[in-house]
């Protein structure tokens with residue numbers, strides 16, 4: 361079953377300005393499609409949110425089968441992953457990233473699926489690290505990985521220009537870890553990846569732990585103890601209702617407040633001041649100087665209000681929200697004969713028309729978007 365094929369995808373080449381047959385356009389592409397050049401006005405969406413963060417899914421494949429993301433019942437031997445020819449090439453990703461940097465993007469995050477399964481990823485990192493924002497600075501370049509393949513690759517990634525890394529790890533206990541990742545990889549291999557990342561100086565490292573009720577709650581304190589005083593920031597993530605395949609239920613979510621309560625019983629926690637806007641995690645610090653912990657509470661405390669993220673799927677579709685049902689086909693434009701200026705105009709239109717605030721609507725019991733199937737995280741990029 362190829363889940364993402366069931367979502368609605370809006371072809372970029374439907375725009376009349378391309379001289380093709382005129383068809384009705386979705387508002388996102390049509391609003392400014394006839395394209396004056398960039399006018400220098402700040403690029404904001406309908407909720408006055410700027411575009412800062414581009415998440416790039418480089419593969420829909422993964423060597424893990426985490427039940428909350430790619431459950432084996434769905435992503436088993438019968439699942440058809442995307443054929444190579446449909447994937448954006450490194451050069452196409454570089455071009456798209458360059459265009460987005462000119463529109464205000466400051467952070468590029470490589471993700472997936474498992475990004476380290478994409479061959480020669482360091483070559484892509486090298487291309488992206490050479491890009492510059494309009495003021496001449498390099499973009500913030502980071503990677504999210506399960507780290508199973510990290511230790512032998514991390515030196516090349518760092519040498520290619522990778523600046524930071526986020527590693528997903530749901531448990532220290534090997535049995536709990538294997539149950540959640542549903543893969544024949546010991547937790548020690550992930551810990552070696554983290555050590556290797558520390559050794560090459562990829563700091564600060566973040567570790568993401570999805571907390572699921574009755575599954576790995578007992579790992580909250582061991583994980584906190586393990587990463588205190590190491591320079592690694594542990595971030596607790598609420599289990600989200602992303603995609604259609606994980607069978608999510610609210611009663612499987614451990615609210616961040618509950619995690620804070622449990623941590624507070626063991627450690628004295630204090631607030632962190634000056635959090636940057638658009639940061640997904642709220643942070644607290646250990647009062648004894650043991651570092652910080654983060655909480656990503658997209659279920660109980662939606663952060664749509666300052667969401668500045670755009671996602672580029674493995675096959676070149678743009679998604680303005682993690683919970684989107686519709687993508688916008690950038691690959692056709694990249695592979696067609698469109699000049700950069702024309703694509704830029706369309707990208708601006710897409711962002712200016714953006715209205716998404718799925719999590720906030722879920723939290724406020726407002727009517728949530730309906731219609732298509734929600735996109736899977738392994739395809740859209742976590």
Ligand SMILES: C[S@@+](CC[C@H](N)C(=O)[O-])C[C@H]1O[C@@H](n2cnc3c(N)ncnc32)[C@H](O)[C@@H]1O
Pocket residue numbers: 422428429471472473474475504505506526527528568569570597598599600601602606737738741742
């Ligand atoms: C989709 S993964 C892709 C990158 C890489 N394979 C990894 O696991 O780090 C990115 C992040 O999304 C998180 N994630 C996936 N499904 C989730 C869900 N249903 N709820 C919360 N977080 C989820 C993962 O734990 C991971 O930290």
Ligand code: SF4
Pocket residue numbers: 422423424425426429430472473474506528738
């Ligand atoms: S969370 Fe990451 S490691 Fe786990 S199945 Fe999804 S893509 Fe793979």
